[in-house]
Amino acid sequence: MGNEMVVTPRYWHHRGEAMLPGREKSLMIFGGIPGETAEVRLQHKGRNQDMSEWLRSRNPSESRVEPPCPKYAPCGGCPWMHLNEKGQEEAHRDLIKLALRDAGLEHLKLGAWHACPDGQADYRHVAKMGIERSDRDRVRLGAWARNSRRIVPIPHCNVVAPVLRKTMKSVAHHTIELDIFPYDAETGRGVLRTVVMRASRTMGKVVVVLVCGRNTALLRQLAEDIEHGVPEVSGVWLHLNETPGNSIYSRDEDSGQIRMMPLGGAAEIEETLNGVTYEIGPGDFFQTNPSVAEVLYQRVMDRMEPTERDTFVDLYCGVGGLALQAAKAGAGFVYGIEGIEGAIVRARSSARKNKLTAEFASGWVELLLPDLGKRLGGASPMIAVNPARRGLEEGVIKELIDLKPKRLAYISCNPRALARDLLALQEGGLKVVGDIELFDMFPNTPHVETLVILEDETSEDSGRRAPKRKAVKRGKARQG
Numbered sequence: 001m002g003n004e005m006v007v008t009p010r011y012w013h014h015r016g017e018a019m020l021p022g023r024e025k026s027l028m029i030f031g032g033i034p035g036e037t038a039e040v041r042l043q044h045k046g047r048n049q050d051m052s053e054w055l056r057s058r059n060p061s062e063s064r065v066e067p068p069c070p071k072y073a074p075c076g077g078c079p080w081m082h083l084n085e086k087g088q089e090e091a092h093r094d095l096i097k098l099a100l101r102d103a104g105l106e107h108l109k110l111g112a113w114h115a116c117p118d119g120q121a122d123y124r125h126v127a128k129m130g131i132e133r134s135d136r137d138r139v140r141l142g143a144w145a146r147n148s149r150r151i152v153p154i155p156h157c158n159v160v161a162p163v164l165r166k167t168m169k170s171v172a173h174h175t176i177e178l179d180i181f182p183y184d185a186e187t188g189r190g191v192l193r194t195v196v197m198r199a200s201r202t203m204g205k206v207v208v209v210l211v212c213g214r215n216t217a218l219l220r221q222l223a224e225d226i227e228h229g230v231p232e233v234s235g236v237w238l239h240l241n242e243t244p245g246n247s248i249y250s251r252d253e254d255s256g257q258i259r260m261m262p263l264g265g266a267a268e269i270e271e272t273l274n275g276v277t278y279e280i281g282p283g284d285f286f287q288t289n290p291s292v293a294e295v296l297y298q299r300v301m302d303r304m305e306p307t308e309r310d311t312f313v314d315l316y317c318g319v320g321g322l323a324l325q326a327a328k329a330g331a332g333f334v335y336g337i338e339g340i341e342g343a344i345v346r347a348r349s350s351a352r353k354n355k356l357t358a359e360f361a362s363g364w365v366e367l368l369l370p371d372l373g374k375r376l377g378g379a380s381p382m383i384a385v386n387p388a389r390r391g392l393e394e395g396v397i398k399e400l401i402d403l404k405p406k407r408l409a410y411i412s413c414n415p416r417a418l419a420r421d422l423l424a425l426q427e428g429g430l431k432v433v434g435d436i437e438l439f440d441m442f443p444n445t446p447h448v449e450t451l452v453i454l455e456d457e458t459s460e461d462s463g464r465r466a467p468k469r470k471a472v473k474r475g476k477a478r479q480g
């Protein structure tokens with residue numbers, strides 16, 4: 001057939017397709033594997049890249065497996081489900097090496113691979129569903145399709161925790177029953193945009209956030225129906241977002257905060273990692289895969305080894321993730337910074353509940369870091385950074401270098417942003433020590449969590465005690 005061809009892709013695209021570079025355009029192959037010769041079908045011609053789909057292999061790779069999910073191809077949420085775990089590990093290593101090589105850092109070594117202790121299925125403790133009207137004018141909820149905003153119903157999603165599977169079915173069922181329609185930002189019609197659900201592995205409870213373009217009385221009914229249908233649902237929240245575009249949450253213009261309104265049930269859920277219990281509110285960031293998060297947090301503590309003489313600073317700390325682990329490990333002074341005010345309220349509350357001593361500030365790292373430098377008064381801190389996918393904000397790298405960290409742990413979910421930032425940190429005098437460790441936080445996807453430790457060789461343990469605790473001021477909001 002005219003749009004079928006035989007190709008041998010050469011490397012991975014960071015979105016998970018196998019890539020065949022060409023003189024004018026490259027070809028992306030969904031379901032392909034570099035080095036494997038395969039028949040593929042052309043699906044879409046683009047300006048710089050064409051898109052194709054794998055049909056059958058001529059020399060099947062040893063890594064190839066039958067994807068365990070029937071929605072593997074239309075959904076596209078798990079583009080590496082056609083690889084066994086060894087194949088996924090190798091693919092991650094290839095992608096990270098590529099990012100390091102592009103930044104001129106090919107000398108950095110990749111070390112241990114930390115597999116997901118719970119295996120490749122049922123690991124996700126956060127799930128998101130979109131909503132649309134189908135071509136037959138029926139409302140349906142599910143995952144966003146590969147390469148489009150269409151919806152693919154996924155009642156048997158293979159990778160979410162079983163309690164989330166149950167919740168997803170219930171939310172979809174009751175939304176359709178109540179005739180709640182998708183919101184259209186252009187016309188202002190309809191109601192529901194996205195549903196975000198988080199399950200606690202420790203408690204078995206679920207919090208649901210209904211992201212809507214507008215509020216209606218039906219939403220309270222929906223919340224009630226969901227809570228009745230799934231007893232594990234402990235709270236349903238409403239977040240209003242009428243802005244155009246695909247961002248799930250909209251932030252308050254002045255404060256930058258994400259507003260939530262209760263529709264029913266309890267405010268928070270809790271999750272316990274390595275003996276520390278964290279409160280998590282609706283809209284807070286918390287690691288998707290708690291079992292791997294435990295391994296990651298433990299590795300950070302093992303490699304940083306904070307003692308009572310050390311100050312441990314956790315930047316982008318969310319609800320207090322690494323800060324509270326460091327306090328438990330015995331760090332002398334612990335300080336966390338996070339942009340979402342509610343997450344900091346939760347971090348402080350968790351510190352009290354766990355009887356741990358840590359100070360937290362809400363505000364943007366790039367604005368608060370200079371003050372922290374003054375506060376530390378020259379003592380070299382241990383610092384952990386775990387920024388969003390885009391990596392460190394402008395100015396943060398210089399501040400980090402100026403702080404002369406005794407040890408800096410960079411935790412990243414984006415190898416390309418990591419490589420860019422590592423280059424700048426190295427140019428500023430910090431040195432990578434040991435190997436880059438890989439954590440399989442998101443099995444079956446090209447996303448991976450990495451841990452790199454850096455040191456400022458000029459910093460000495462000055463012997464200065466950690467600074468005294470003081471009343472925490474409200475953080476500065478980011479301008480613009």
Ligand SMILES: C[S@@+](CC[C@H](N)C(=O)[O-])C[C@H]1O[C@@H](n2cnc3c(N)ncnc32)[C@H](O)[C@@H]1O
Nearest residue numbers: 285287316317318321338339364365386387388
């Ligand atoms: C990848 S998460 C890491 C959270 C935490 N370290 C953990 O393990 O749960 C990144 C966090 O950084 C926060 N964030 C993003 N940009 C920020 C900024 N410029 N200043 C402060 N916090 C920020 C997000 O709200 C989010 O909670």
